[in-house]
Amino acid sequence: MAQTRAPRADAVRNRKKILTAAGEQITEHGPEVGMDEIAAAAGVAVGTLYRHFPTKTDLVAAVVAAYVARVADDAETALGRVEAGARALDELAAFLGRVVEASVTDRAVKAAAQTLGAEPGDRADEDRASAAVAAIIRAGQADGDIHDDVTVSDIYLLFSTAPTDQPPAARTRWLALVMPGLTTRAREAGN
Amino acid sequence: MAQTRAPRADAVRNRKKILTAAGEQITEHGPEVGMDEIAAAAGVAVGTLYRHFPTKTDLVAAVVAAYVARVADDAETALGRVEAGARALDELAAFLGRVVEASVTDRAVKAAAQTLGAEPGDRADEDRASAAVAAIIRAGQADGDIHDDVTVSDIYLLFSTAPTDQPPAARTRWLALVMPGLTTRAREAGN
DNA sequence: CTTTAACGTGAACCAGGGTTCATGATGGAT
DNA sequence: ATCCATCATGAACCCTGGTTCACGTTAAAG
Numbered sequence: 001m002a003q004t005r006a007p008r009a010d011a012v013r014n015r016k017k018i019l020t021a022a023g024e025q026i027t028e029h030g031p032e033v034g035m036d037e038i039a040a041a042a043g044v045a046v047g048t049l050y051r052h053f054p055t056k057t058d059l060v061a062a063v064v065a066a067y068v069a070r071v072a073d074d075a076e077t078a079l080g081r082v083e084a085g086a087r088a089l090d091e092l093a094a095f096l097g098r099v100v101e102a103s104v105t106d107r108a109v110k111a112a113a114q115t116l117g118a119e120p121g122d123r124a125d126e127d128r129a130s131a132a133v134a135a136i137i138r139a140g141q142a143d144g145d146i147h148d149d150v151t152v153s154d155i156y157l158l159f160s161t162a163p164t165d166q167p168p169a170a171r172t173r174w175l176a177l178v179m180p181g182l183t184t185r186a187r188e189a190g191n
Numbered sequence: 192m193a194q195t196r197a198p199r200a201d202a203v204r205n206r207k208k209i210l211t212a213a214g215e216q217i218t219e220h221g222p223e224v225g226m227d228e229i230a231a232a233a234g235v236a237v238g239t240l241y242r243h244f245p246t247k248t249d250l251v252a253a254v255v256a257a258y259v260a261r262v263a264d265d266a267e268t269a270l271g272r273v274e275a276g277a278r279a280l281d282e283l284a285a286f287l288g289r290v291v292e293a294s295v296t297d298r299a300v301k302a303a304a305q306t307l308g309a310e311p312g313d314r315a316d317e318d319r320a321s322a323a324v325a326a327i328i329r330a331g332q333a334d335g336d337i338h339d340d341v342t343v344s345d346i347y348l349l350f351s352t353a354p355t356d357q358p359p360a361a362r363t364r365w366l367a368l369v370m371p372g373l374t375t376r377a378r379e380a381g382n
Numbered sequence: 383c384t385t386t387a388a389c390g391t392g393a394a395c396c397a398g399g400g401t402t403c404a405t406g407a408t409g410g411a412t
Numbered sequence: 413a414t415c416c417a418t419c420a421t422g423a424a425c426c427c428t429g430g431t432t433c434a435c436g437t438t439a440a441a442g
Contacts, residue, residue: 008388008439034429045391047432056430157365161352174348181368199409199418225399236421238402247400 015052017042023063031060065122067102072125074098075132088140093179095136096155100162100171150182158182206243208233214254222251256313258293263316265289266323279331284370286327287346291353291362341373349373 021042025033035056039046053059078095082088130152137155140146158181163174212233216224226247230237244250269286273279321343328346331337349372354365 005387005440010439011389014390032429035431036429046430047392048390050431051389054431154364154368157354157357157361158368161354161365163348163352166348170348173345174352177345177349177372178369180371196410196417201409202419205420223399226401227399237400238422239420241401242419245401 011052014042014044014048018044018049018052018059019062019066022059023066026060026063065125068122068129069125071099071102072129072132075129075136079132079135082136082139087145088136088143089145089183092133092136092140092146092182093175095133096159096179097172097175099159100164100175103159103162103164145184146182147184154182202243205233205235205239209235209240209243209250210253210257213250214257217251217254256316259313259320260316262290262293263319263323266320266327270323270326273327273330278336279327279334280336280374283324283327283331283337283373284366286324287350287370288363288366290350291355291366294350294353294355336375337373338375345373 018038022038025038025041029037035046035049038059039049042049049059053062075095078091082091133155134152137146137150137152141148141150158178163171166174209229213229216229216232220228226237226240229250230240233240240250244253266286269282273282324346325343328337328341328343332339332341349369354362357365
């Protein structure tokens, strides 16, 4: 196959700036930010956006992919702690808490992706995340902390609905309300 | 004040048709349905939409208001049953189940409302619903079935995020996962 | 240093969809 | 039966926002 020349240094730099700016802008002003605004935030012209991403959908998809990769890393790290002896239920709760927090930075992006019909270009990261979460769940079930019928799709189901447009206190509360559905014991009164 | 003449019969008829069609269309094809399509579904011209609702936002707001009114009625009926001796927790669960079901017919509308910044024209219905739900919760707490710190805003928090884009089985599962957060006892294994 | 392919620029283009308005139809009061 | 205010119609308008493209720039190979 033909040797394609290595990409120019400034192109790489711009691509990063665009991805970052797109994430921030979409998070801040919702999915309906104009390409113009994203370009401005990245300190770049509109045309440059289109050089790197043929379509707005593709740009959003790329942003989502980056987010999914981060989540996958997080999940695998959490799994590592479990394997090192940490309590699975605690790790799961902490992980989910982080997801909810991060999803504030994310919900809008996801919504945009859905609206635009963007497909995750990289299924691999999704699988990584699923595998890690599944392992944590199994560990928790072995401990007798997590309900036996809980699956990864339950997690997805629950957290695809995290209230990202709510203030932090509400998000915390939400997590506290949702967790008992996963565990074998009812929640404590004060929690 | 000046006596405004009573509205014409066909105007009333059309207003109803529009409201119905708008609800259906938005539910079916998402919030981004064109005014043209709504008009077509209602068997009416676009201009007629604008005679009754000065703006798309207003139309959506009206649809939302109608939905809220229905929910309020439902909540009050449920409260009635509780006062007649029904178990509060059961009524709450059933009510929430209905809300989730109905929200399939609604989520899109709500999203549209949010997107367009539509304000609920009628706060009264919202208050009716809140009051009824609050009363049911109190009854359930008196029974010892519902956790003491549960409030109406918890219900909102949880159900403003119901997974409406999921298949029925998933919605049922979701409800089962969420309910334990409200009750004093962990869920049964088989449920 | 020269050359060139990759890259950046931004004004202009275009489609989709909300909104308007001049015109014609109609319900209801006299 | 007549009249008119209310209502319905839908083609045209306009604005927003994604997308393109002809031209100027620049990083890197030789």
